[in-house]
Amino acid sequence: MATVPSSMNGRVILTAGFVFSLAFCSLTACSQEPGSVEFFESRIRPVLVEHCYKCHSSSSDDLGGSLLLDSSGGMISGGDSGPAIVQGDPKASLLISAIRYESSEMPPQGPLPAKVIADFEQWISAGAIDPRDQPLAIPQSKPAIDIEAGKQFWAFRPIEAPAIPIAIPSKQKTLATSASGEPNRFHSTPIDCFLDEKLEQAKIDANELASPEIRLRRLCFDLTGLPPGLELQKAWQHDPSPQHWNQIVDRLLSSTGFAEHWARHWMDLARYADSNGADFNATHHDAWRYRDYLVRSFADGRSIDEMIQQQIAGDLLPASSDSQRWDNLVATTFLMLGTKMLSERDKVKLEMDVVDEQIDTVGRAFLGLTLGCARCHDHKFDPVPMRDYYALAGIFRSTQTLNGESQLYVSTWNKTPLPTSDKHKKALADYTQKQRTLEDSLKQLDKELSALKERTTHRGLVIDDEAGKKTGLWKASKLFHTFVSKGYVHDNNADKGSLSIQFSVPLPKSGRYEIRLAGSPSSNRASQVPVTIKDASGDHELFVNQRTAAIDEIWNSLGEFQFDADQEAIVTIRNANTDGYVIVDAIQFLQVDATSESDGKPKPDPRIAQAVKQKSSEREQVQAKLAELKKNPPEPLPLAMAPRDRSSDAIADCPIHIRGETANLGDVVQRGFLQVCSGGTATIASPQGSGRLELADWLTDPDNPLVARVFVNRVWMHLMGEGIVRTVDNFGVQGERPSHPELLDFLASDFLRGGWQLKPLIRRIVTTQAYQRSSSMNSISSESDPENRLLWRVHRRRMPAEAIRDTMLVAANQLDRNPRYEPMKGMGTLVSNNNSDSNSEIGLLSQSCRTLYMPVVRGYVPALVTALDSADPDLLVGKRPTTNVPGQALVLINSPEIKQWSEATAKRICSNHSDFSARIEEAYRCCFQRMPTAEDREIATAFFAGHENSTSRWHAFIAAMFAATEFRLLD
Known part of the structure; x- marks a missing residue:
C-alpha cells in the first residue's frame, strides 16, 4: 500500500487507505456526567x-x-x-x-x-x-452547617497576593542568537517562578521550548481558533524572537478572531442555543444578539466584572446611551437560555424549575459551586445550607423569565424591546397604521360581502362534528378557530386508515344541495382527505385539500348533489392514506334555490349580483394595496430575550420548599447570598426590586473569594489544557485541590488589580516559558509526575470542534469573515415548523461562516461537531469532554462537506503551483502550519508515484490530511 505524509515525533502517519492510529484515551467528562x-x-x-x-x-x-x-x-x-x-x-x-x-x-x-x-x-x-x-430529614429552622468552619476551606479564604518566588537562573531558556548577535533569552516571568519552584522541589527538569512552528500554531489557535496565515508563518520563521512573539500576541489579541473565539468559550457556560429544546423546541429568534454582545465585549475589552453585572442585572443598570442600554438588556439573555419544559401544566413547578436552573448556572459559571444540590436539603459536601439556596431563589423567583402562553398551556418567555432611533420608530408607526387601516377595510368589505351572499343563498343545515358517528380515537381540540360549537376533532396525524366520521342527515325536501366541510386550514393538514357522499344516484368518492379553505377561510365545497326527501344524506370522512392532520369541524347543506333553472343552478338577483361584483372589486383593490405594503416593511422592532423584575406586589422572599416540593413549604427566607462567601451580612436588608442588582454587586465584589479565582482558572485551562483546579466547575469539597494554590491567588489578585481585564491576563500567561514548552514525553519526568500536574511539559490537546471546521474553510479559501447576524431569521415558532434544509446537517454545515455564527439548534446539532465533542447546548459546559474514537476519523473522511472543502483546497493548491515540491509545501503549511520534513516529502512522492497532476490523488491527499490526528491536535 502506498503511503502519504508522515511527520516525526510520533505526530501522525497517513496512508492511502486512510487508516489512522489514535493518540489518546478519553479524558474525564464534565461534572454533569451520569456517574457524577x-x-x-x-x-x-x-x-x-x-x-x-x-x-x-x-x-x-x-x-x-x-x-x-x-x-x-x-x-x-x-x-x-x-x-x-x-x-x-x-x-x-x-x-x-x-x-x-x-x-x-x-x-x-x-x-x-x-x-x-x-x-x-x-x-x-x-x-x-x-x-x-x-x-432525608425535613430541614430544621437553623442550618446544621458550620459556616465559620466552612470558611477555612481553601476556596472560601480571602484572595491574597503571595510573594513571588525568586527566579531560578538555570530555568531560563535561550533561543538562537538574534540578527544583532545578542542571545534571545526568555526571562522567567512571575508565573514561571511559581512553576519552577515546584519543579525544583520535585527535582523535575522541564522540557525545552517547542519549535517556533509549533509555538506559533499553538498561540494562534488558542487566541483566535484559526491557523496562522502563510505570511505570518514566514515572518515568524525569519524572526522567532521574544520581542516578535510579544508583537504577535498583541496583534492576535486585537483581532476579531480573538473576540469570536473567546465568545464561544463563554457561550459554553451560557448553555447558548438558538432553540429551547425539551418538550417544546421553540425557536430562539433573538438569542443571536447575546452571541454578538459577547463578541463585541471581548473585542472592546469590556471588563469581566461589568460583563457579569450586565448578565445578571443589565435591565436594572443605569445607561448613559442607547447603545449601553442595548447591551445591558441583551446581556441578560444569559439568564434565559436554559432549556425549559414550556408545556408543563403545573406553572408553579415550572417557575421553580426555571429558578433552579438559573441558580445552578450562576453557581457553577461564576462561583464554581454546585448550588443545585441544596434545593432539597443542605448541601452534602459544601458549606451551603438549604436556607442559602432559598435566599437566592427569592431573588430569581422575583424575576420574571416566562410571560404568558404562546398557545394553550405552553409558556413563552419575555421579549423586551430594544432602543431604536426615532426615525425607525416613526417608520414602524406609519407602517402599522397603514396596515391596520387596510386590514380594517378588508374586514368591513368581507362583512358586507357576506351579508350580500346571505341574501342569495339559504343558510341551510349545519351539523357539528359532535353529531357525527365516530370510529376510532379522534382527538378534541380548541387550538384554532372553529365555525360552530367550541372545538373540533382531528386524527392526531396517527392511526391512518382506522378513523372515520359519518354524518347521516335527513333533508327536509327533495332537491339539489351544495355540501361544505368546515376545518381550519394549516400547512400541517392533509392534502388528500377521502370523503364519500351517498346521494340519490349512489356513492361518490372525492378528495379534499385541507391545507387551504376556499370559502371564508373555513369551508371547502364538496360539490352539489341530488337528494330525495325520503332518503338520508350520508357523508363519511376518513383518514386513510393521508399525509397530515385530518380535521373535522362541521358540515353544511345548502339547498340550491327552488326556482332554479333547468340546469339546477339558482337564478341570481341581478341587483345583488352587481353589488357583489362591485364589493369584490373593491376588496381586490384593498388586498392588492395591502400586499404591496407588505413587500417592503420596515425592520421590526428589535427585541431581546430579557428578564425583568416582577411587579412590586409580586416581589417577595421565598419559603423553603421541603424536599424541593412546591406544595410543601417551610420558613420564608430573606433574600440574600451565600453566607460562606460573605464577609458581613449575607441578607439584603432593603432590596431594590428583585435583588438582582445586589446579587450582581456581590458577585463582583473584590472580596468575594470565588469569582476571580474561578475565572482565571478557566482562562488557564483554555491556554494550558488543564486548570490549576482541574474541576473547573467545582471549587467545593468534592472538587480537586489546586496544583499551585499560590499561583492561582497571584493570578486572581493581579486580575483584580488590573480591573478584571481578560487580555492582560492572557498576555501574561502566553508570554511565559511554561506556555511555550514542548509537549514531548520524558520518561524520567513522567515517572515523577505522570499526570503533568507540575507542568514540566505542555499538555497535548485537541482543538475545539469549531476550530477544526473553521480551519478546513480557511484551507479551502471559503471562510466568510463577515458574521451572520440572524441565524434563525425566517424560521417558524417551532423548530419542527422550519423547512428540512434549515434543520438538516447539510443545511447547517454548508454555510461558509465561522462555526460560531451557525445556528445552535437543540436536537439538530450536526454530527461533525458533536463527534468532535462540541459543547452540549442543554448543559453548562466548563470543560468539554475530549474523546478519541475511530468514529471521529470516519466522520472526517465521509462528511460530504469535508469532501467538498478538501477538493477545493486541492484545486487551490494545484492552481497556485505547478511545481510538485511547492504544492507539498503549501499543503503542509495550509493543513499543519509547518514545513514538510524530508520524510514527509519522501512519503508524498511515493503516494503520488508519478501521478503528481492527478486530481483524484490530490483530493485524497488533502482529505487524508484533514482526517489526520495532527490536523486536529495542538502539540
Whole structure:
C-alpha cells in the first residue's frame, strides 16, 4: 500500500487507505456526567422527591410495597418485589420497568417524560451513584452547617497576593542568537517562578521550548481558533524572537478572531442555543444578539466584572446611551437560555424549575459551586445550607423569565424591546397604521360581502362534528378557530386508515344541495382527505385539500348533489392514506334555490349580483394595496430575550420548599447570598426590586473569594489544557485541590488589580516559558509526575470542534469573515415548523461562516461537531469532554462537506503551483502550519508515484490530511 505524509515525533502517519492510529484515551467528562453526584442531585433526586417519597420514604404513613426510595440502601435492598435497582443494569432494574409502565405503573398519577426516564437509565448504567446514606430529614429552622468552619476551606479564604518566588537562573531558556548577535533569552516571568519552584522541589527538569512552528500554531489557535496565515508563518520563521512573539500576541489579541473565539468559550457556560429544546423546541429568534454582545465585549475589552453585572442585572443598570442600554438588556439573555419544559401544566413547578436552573448556572459559571444540590436539603459536601439556596431563589423567583402562553398551556418567555432611533420608530408607526387601516377595510368589505351572499343563498343545515358517528380515537381540540360549537376533532396525524366520521342527515325536501366541510386550514393538514357522499344516484368518492379553505377561510365545497326527501344524506370522512392532520369541524347543506333553472343552478338577483361584483372589486383593490405594503416593511422592532423584575406586589422572599416540593413549604427566607462567601451580612436588608442588582454587586465584589479565582482558572485551562483546579466547575469539597494554590491567588489578585481585564491576563500567561514548552514525553519526568500536574511539559490537546471546521474553510479559501447576524431569521415558532434544509446537517454545515455564527439548534446539532465533542447546548459546559474514537476519523473522511472543502483546497493548491515540491509545501503549511520534513516529502512522492497532476490523488491527499490526528491536535 502506498503511503502519504508522515511527520516525526510520533505526530501522525497517513496512508492511502486512510487508516489512522489514535493518540489518546478519553479524558474525564464534565461534572454533569451520569456517574457524577451532580447528575444525581440535579436529575434524579428531585424526581424521587416529587413523585416517589410520598409513598416510599421513611416518613410515609403507609409504606408502599415495603420499598424505601429515600436512601441508597433502600433502593438497592428493595421491597416486596425485590431490589429496585441493579447498579449498572437498567434492564434488570424493577424501578425502570415500573416508570416505563411495563410492570407496576409508577408514578400512579401518570408516566414520567421520556427524557426523565432516559436520565434514570443513564444513572443506573453509570453505577447509580447515590450520596444518600440515610433518609432525608425535613430541614430544621437553623442550618446544621458550620459556616465559620466552612470558611477555612481553601476556596472560601480571602484572595491574597503571595510573594513571588525568586527566579531560578538555570530555568531560563535561550533561543538562537538574534540578527544583532545578542542571545534571545526568555526571562522567567512571575508565573514561571511559581512553576519552577515546584519543579525544583520535585527535582523535575522541564522540557525545552517547542519549535517556533509549533509555538506559533499553538498561540494562534488558542487566541483566535484559526491557523496562522502563510505570511505570518514566514515572518515568524525569519524572526522567532521574544520581542516578535510579544508583537504577535498583541496583534492576535486585537483581532476579531480573538473576540469570536473567546465568545464561544463563554457561550459554553451560557448553555447558548438558538432553540429551547425539551418538550417544546421553540425557536430562539433573538438569542443571536447575546452571541454578538459577547463578541463585541471581548473585542472592546469590556471588563469581566461589568460583563457579569450586565448578565445578571443589565435591565436594572443605569445607561448613559442607547447603545449601553442595548447591551445591558441583551446581556441578560444569559439568564434565559436554559432549556425549559414550556408545556408543563403545573406553572408553579415550572417557575421553580426555571429558578433552579438559573441558580445552578450562576453557581457553577461564576462561583464554581454546585448550588443545585441544596434545593432539597443542605448541601452534602459544601458549606451551603438549604436556607442559602432559598435566599437566592427569592431573588430569581422575583424575576420574571416566562410571560404568558404562546398557545394553550405552553409558556413563552419575555421579549423586551430594544432602543431604536426615532426615525425607525416613526417608520414602524406609519407602517402599522397603514396596515391596520387596510386590514380594517378588508374586514368591513368581507362583512358586507357576506351579508350580500346571505341574501342569495339559504343558510341551510349545519351539523357539528359532535353529531357525527365516530370510529376510532379522534382527538378534541380548541387550538384554532372553529365555525360552530367550541372545538373540533382531528386524527392526531396517527392511526391512518382506522378513523372515520359519518354524518347521516335527513333533508327536509327533495332537491339539489351544495355540501361544505368546515376545518381550519394549516400547512400541517392533509392534502388528500377521502370523503364519500351517498346521494340519490349512489356513492361518490372525492378528495379534499385541507391545507387551504376556499370559502371564508373555513369551508371547502364538496360539490352539489341530488337528494330525495325520503332518503338520508350520508357523508363519511376518513383518514386513510393521508399525509397530515385530518380535521373535522362541521358540515353544511345548502339547498340550491327552488326556482332554479333547468340546469339546477339558482337564478341570481341581478341587483345583488352587481353589488357583489362591485364589493369584490373593491376588496381586490384593498388586498392588492395591502400586499404591496407588505413587500417592503420596515425592520421590526428589535427585541431581546430579557428578564425583568416582577411587579412590586409580586416581589417577595421565598419559603423553603421541603424536599424541593412546591406544595410543601417551610420558613420564608430573606433574600440574600451565600453566607460562606460573605464577609458581613449575607441578607439584603432593603432590596431594590428583585435583588438582582445586589446579587450582581456581590458577585463582583473584590472580596468575594470565588469569582476571580474561578475565572482565571478557566482562562488557564483554555491556554494550558488543564486548570490549576482541574474541576473547573467545582471549587467545593468534592472538587480537586489546586496544583499551585499560590499561583492561582497571584493570578486572581493581579486580575483584580488590573480591573478584571481578560487580555492582560492572557498576555501574561502566553508570554511565559511554561506556555511555550514542548509537549514531548520524558520518561524520567513522567515517572515523577505522570499526570503533568507540575507542568514540566505542555499538555497535548485537541482543538475545539469549531476550530477544526473553521480551519478546513480557511484551507479551502471559503471562510466568510463577515458574521451572520440572524441565524434563525425566517424560521417558524417551532423548530419542527422550519423547512428540512434549515434543520438538516447539510443545511447547517454548508454555510461558509465561522462555526460560531451557525445556528445552535437543540436536537439538530450536526454530527461533525458533536463527534468532535462540541459543547452540549442543554448543559453548562466548563470543560468539554475530549474523546478519541475511530468514529471521529470516519466522520472526517465521509462528511460530504469535508469532501467538498478538501477538493477545493486541492484545486487551490494545484492552481497556485505547478511545481510538485511547492504544492507539498503549501499543503503542509495550509493543513499543519509547518514545513514538510524530508520524510514527509519522501512519503508524498511515493503516494503520488508519478501521478503528481492527478486530481483524484490530490483530493485524497488533502482529505487524508484533514482526517489526520495532527490536523486536529495542538502539540
